[in-house]
Amino acid sequence: MYDMTGYHEAHSLTDVFKLMQADPTARLVAGGTDVLVKIRAAAPHYADTTLIGISRITALKGCTLEADGTFNIGALMTFDQIEHDSLIQTHLGLLSQAVSLVGGPQTRRMGTVGGNICNAGPAADSAPSLFTYNAQIEIQSESNVRQVPIAQFYVGPGRTILKPGEIVTKIKIAPEDYRGFVGHYTKFARRKALDIANLSCAALIKVSAEQRIEALRICFGAAGPVPLRMPQAEAYARHQPLNRAVLNTIGEYCLKDTQTISDWRNSKVFRDHLVTILPGRDISMALRGDEDEAIG
Amino acid sequence: MKQLVNFTLNGETVSCEVDVRKSLLEMLREDFGMTGVKEGCGVGECGACSVIIDGQTVDSCIYLAVWIDGKQATTIEGVTHEDGTLDPIQASFIDAGAVQCGFCIPGMILSSKQLLAHNPSPTRGEIRRELSGNMCRCTGYQKIVDAVQLAAKRLDVEPHARAAIPFTIEK
Numbered sequence: 064m065y066d067m068t069g070y071h072e073a074h075s076l077t078d079v080f081k082l083m084q085a086d087p088t089a090r091l092v093a094g095g096t097d098v099l100v101k102i103r104a105a106a107p108h109y110a111d112t113t114l115i116g117i118s119r120i121t122a123l124k125g126c127t128l129e130a131d132g133t134f135n136i137g138a139l140m141t142f143d144q145i146e147h148d149s150l151i152q153t154h155l156g157l158l159s160q161a162v163s164l165v166g167g168p169q170t171r172r173m174g175t176v177g178g179n180i181c182n183a184g185p186a187a188d189s190a191p192s193l194f195t196y197n198a199q200i201e202i203q204s205e206s207n208v209r210q211v212p213i214a215q216f217y218v219g220p221g222r223t224i225l226k227p228g229e230i231v232t233k234i235k236i237a238p239e240d241y242r243g244f245v246g247h248y249t250k251f252a253r254r255k256a257l258d259i260a261n262l263s264c265a266a267l268i269k270v271s272a273e274q275r276i277e278a279l280r281i282c283f284g285a286a287g288p289v290p291l292r293m294p295q296a297e298a299y300a301r302h303q304p305l306n307r308a309v310l311n312t313i314g315e316y317c318l319k320d321t322q323t324i325s326d327w328r329n330s331k332v333f334r335d336h337l338v339t340i341l342p343g344r345d346i347s348m349a350l351r352g353d354e355d356e357a358i359g
Numbered sequence: 360m361k362q363l364v365n366f367t368l369n370g371e372t373v374s375c376e377v378d379v380r381k382s383l384l385e386m387l388r389e390d391f392g393m394t395g396v397k398e399g400c401g402v403g404e405c406g407a408c409s410v411i412i413d414g415q416t417v418d419s420c421i422y423l424a425v426w427i428d429g430k431q432a433t434t435i436e437g438v439t440h441e442d443g444t445l446d447p448i449q450a451s452f453i454d455a456g457a458v459q460c461g462f463c464i465p466g467m468i469l470s471s472k473q474l475l476a477h478n479p480s481p482t483r484g485e486i487r488r489e490l491s492g493n494m495c496r497c498t499g500y501q502k503i504v505d506a507v508q509l510a511a512k513r514l515d516v517e518p519h520a521r522a523a524i525p526f527t528i529e530k
């Protein structure tokens with residue numbers, strides 16, 4: 064049995080706020096693929112608490128496209144739903160591709176995008192793409208609704224700005240942040256399934272009619288305590304032509320903004336090598352569907 | 360703390376006053392005797408505990424028992440036909456030599472069943488992806504992929520003609 068002290072099912076947001084108020088130490092659980100694993104491992108703040116189940120709250124499910132083109136992705140959307148949603152596939156192809164690489168099929172059917180960002184693991188597979196789409200996180204409490212850019216949502220490994228009594232309801236992506244862009248995500252891991260990324264990289268690019276880089280956004284996972292955008296490489300890339308030398312220089316610029324470390328998975332030297340080559344590969348894949356085909 | 364759950368287990372309506380701390384895996388084995396649901400890792404990595412819930416294979420070791428309320432669950436016990444004869448997927452695993460110790464097989468068969476329900480003639484690559492959440496420490500997987508391909512061929516024909524489709528190794 065799980066080492067937990069109780070369970071309450073929330074059927075609506077009103078329920079959640081009531082239950083959180085009644086027991087401020089209780090923990091929300093969506094798909095449970097992080098929470099239940101951490102309880103098994105007797106992790107502090109997870110084991111020996113009461114859980115509030117949110118998986119039946121309809122208001123947090125599904126995905127809608129507003130008339131102005133803004134995407135609303137419900138916090139409870141599973142990786143499997145995001146991978147197969149036709150609107151997301153068409154307009155947010157990078158996100159759909161990225162989450163198709165999570166865990167195994169069973170994990171993708173239970174794990175939610177809300178849980179993935181709230182768990183705030185540095186290697187979370189949905190995060191780099193959401194950073195490149197400049198996603199806004201909508202946070203609700205009993206008395207307030209606020210929106211926060213995803214880059215400000217993360218505080219450190221496993222830590223977010225969420226305050227007690229708050230819940231993430233949806234992830235919003237504005238039309239100017241996806242229209243005209245194509246992207247690709249590389250999860251660099253030892254196995255294709257059921258492995259955590261040693262390093263991951265999402266690139267989202269818009270190319271002008273003159274075949275120059277109009278806008279480029281790059282975000283690494285596991286290259287620092289939180290997912291990191293690459294402002295210096297992105298600024299350099301603007302208006303550059305697309306050729307091998309430019310892609311290499313973009314990779315070199317990324318070293319200025321990453322904060323890789325050595326750990327039991329990999330050395331810093333190896334990670335830094337990956338930092339220099341993954342953005343170029345992602346750009347080639349996004350534009351040509353082939354990382355080996357020389358660009359330019 | 361206990362909670363009443365009502366759900367459909369292998370086609371039958373059932374209910375149980377379950378301790379909220381139990382996983383679905385624990386409830387199915389302890390309260391319903393469904394010992395075909397195996398516990399390997401207990402943390403969602405091996406797929407031995409796979410159960411089909413509302414048409415989707417999930418790991419029952421990291422699924423709270425109370426979450427099953429109002430849903431439909433299928434375990435390996437519900438794949439075998441009522442008269443005790445094997446489902447074509449089970450028979451194909453045996454005929455292709457895909458079973459060694461057998462511990463992973465209930466999960467493998469449930470994942471295969473779900474795959475074939477959505478994709479009646481999967482490629483070897485598609486089979487590998489759909490079974491990538493199920494680990495096997497014995498077979499080396501080749502014969503498991505063979506078995507799913509054989510099952511796909513057999514499910515494509517009328518029941519009486521199935522036995523006539525033999526296992527051949529595809530190069």
Ligand SMILES: Cc1cc2nc3c(=O)[nH]c(=O)nc-3n(C[C@H](O)[C@H](O)[C@H](O)COP(=O)(O)OP(=O)(O)OC[C@H]3O[C@@H](n4cnc5c(N)ncnc54)[C@H](O)[C@@H]3O)c2cc1C
Nearest residue numbers: 093094095096097098166174175178179181187188231403
């Ligand atoms: C075998 C296995 C493999 C995995 N592989 C990967 C992988 O390859 N890549 C990857 O990124 N992850 C992986 N994970 C981790 C996990 O599946 C993901 O992080 C998943 O997105 C978590 O979602 P969940 O709904 O299960 O979250 P839960 O476990 O339910 O919750 C996670 C955290 O978020 C909080 N929370 C959840 N929803 C909300 C909300 N709406 N508002 C506020 N707080 C909330 C919870 O309180 C908890 O702290 C794996 C897990 C397992 C078990």
Ligand code: FES
Nearest residue numbers: 399400401406420
């Ligand atoms: S026992 Fe559930 S996945 Fe291993």
Ligand code: FES
Nearest residue numbers: 460461495496497
């Ligand atoms: S047959 Fe032994 S684990 Fe698969």
